[in-house]
Amino acid sequence: MIDAHHHLWDPSLREYPWMAGQAMDPIRRPYTVEDLRAVTKAAGVHATVLAQTVSSDEETAEFLATAAAEPVIAGVVGWADLTAPDLADRLAALDGPLVGLRHQVEGEPDDDWLLRPEVVAGLSTVAAAGLAFDLLVRPSQLAAATEVALRLPELRLVLDHAAKPPIAAGEWEPWASGVAALAARENVVCKLSGLVTEADWTGWEVAHLRRYVDHVLDVFGPDRLLFGSDWPVCELAASYELVLDAAIALTGSLSDAERLAVFEHNARTAYRLDAGGATSSRG
Numbered sequence: 001m002i003d004a005h006h007h008l009w010d011p012s013l014r015e016y017p018w019m020a021g022q023a024m025d026p027i028r029r030p031y032t033v034e035d036l037r038a039v040t041k042a043a044g045v046h047a048t049v050l051a052q053t054v055s056s057d058e059e060t061a062e063f064l065a066t067a068a069a070e071p072v073i074a075g076v077v078g079w080a081d082l083t084a085p086d087l088a089d090r091l092a093a094l095d096g097p098l099v100g101l102r103h104q105v106e107g108e109p110d111d112d113w114l115l116r117p118e119v120v121a122g123l124s125t126v127a128a129a130g131l132a133f134d135l136l137v138r139p140s141q142l143a144a145a146t147e148v149a150l151r152l153p154e155l156r157l158v159l160d161h162a163a164k165p166p167i168a169a170g171e172w173e174p175w176a177s178g179v180a181a182l183a184a185r186e187n188v189v190c191k192l193s194g195l196v197t198e199a200d201w202t203g204w205e206v207a208h209l210r211r212y213v214d215h216v217l218d219v220f221g222p223d224r225l226l227f228g229s230d231w232p233v234c235e236l237a238a239s240y241e242l243v244l245d246a247a248i249a250l251t252g253s254l255s256d257a258e259r260l261a262v263f264e265h266n267a268r269t270a271y272r273l274d275a276g277g278a279t280s281s282r283g
Contacts, residue, residue: 002074003040003048004267005160005193005228008032008066016054018107023236031232033070039231039240040072047074049228049271051134051160052102055079057090064096074273075099077134077158082122091129099271100132100158105141114144120151127155132271135188136160142178149185157187158270161194161230165212168200176215183219189270190220192247192262193228201237206249213250222251222258226266 009016010030019028040048050063050073060078067073077100080090091098105113113119114137126133135145135157142163149157159182165175182188195209216225227247234243251259267273 001043001045001047002227002264002267002273003043003045003229003231004158004226004270005051005191006036006048006231007051007053007233008036008063009053014054014056014059018053018104027232027235033066033073035232036070037072043240043244045244046072047273048072049075049077049099049267049273051077052079055081055103057081060094060098064094064098068096073097075271077102077132077271079103082126083116083118084122087122087125088129091125091131098131099273100134100156101126102134102136102160104136105145106136106138106164108141111138111141112144114141114148120148123148123152123155127152130272132156132158134158134160135163137163139163139165139175139178142174142182146178146182146185149182149188153185153187155187156270157185157189158226159188159190160228161198162190162192162212162216164194164198167195167198167204167208167212172211179216180219183216183224188220189224189226189266190216191228192216192225192250194230194233196234196237196243196246197230199237204237206246209246210250217251217254222254222261224266225262226270227263 008031011028050067063076063078067076075097078098080101082103084090123133133155137145163179196204199208229240229243231240251262
């Protein structure tokens with residue numbers, strides 16, 4: 001089993017703007033490699049993908065060094081300034097198991113940020129480097145993400161957290177149509193991740209997630225869906241074990257081969273992980 005999306009952080013080392021506010025108090029502490037080993041071992045997860053948490057070259061370098069020394073971390077989705085003129089050189093200089101980049105587009109006030117010429121040029125450079133790009137977007141940004149997928153068919157795009165459907169509010173559109181349009185682009189896959197924190201943190205049930213998961217299964221298919229825990233963010237609403245149990249329950253209608261794809265093989269393909277759980281930083 002591969003966990004295609006988790007984080008590590010230490011609030012004593014840097015600020016995490018998204019962690020502001022009292023609601024985040026339960027996770028405002030260091031989460032270390034030792035913590036990761038404990039939760040993944042208990043769950044039977046043998047490899048993971050570590051995702052960026054802030055727009056920081058320093059964090060990316062730290063994550064790459066951590067992954068190089070820690071067998072369970074199969075690859076890193078880091079951060080780099082997509083608008084930098086020397087982006088190709090910056091990527092080439094990174095040392096370690098880099099498998100993708102991510103920018104917290106959800107925090108950009110411009111819903112069309114992904115379509116800015118300098119950003120599109122940067123994403124083309126990401127594709128040329130053999131890396132994937134994680135889409136962390138809100139439903140209102142799905143149209144721009146779909147246009148990027150159309151303009152750059154050579155770029156492997158990984159939709160994080162199914163574009164954060166409004167589960168707690170019980171809303172459906174425009175999320176459902178936007179996700180379906182994005183799924184029509186064959187260079188996009190979707191993570192089954194981050195859904196418990198889009199639901200009611202204290203009262204969610206698997207049944208509350210099912211409609212949304214069924215939709216992404218329908219539009220992406222089990223061959224383009226991959227499991228991610230979103231640990232330790234998930235701890236705001238559920239333990240690692242409960243998140244995994246929910247994902248297993250929500251994919252219960254799939255065949256054994258389809259479940260193997262969702263929980264392992266699709267992550268290998270999306271991030272070009274090799275058969276042993278290690279990575280090739282340039283695909």
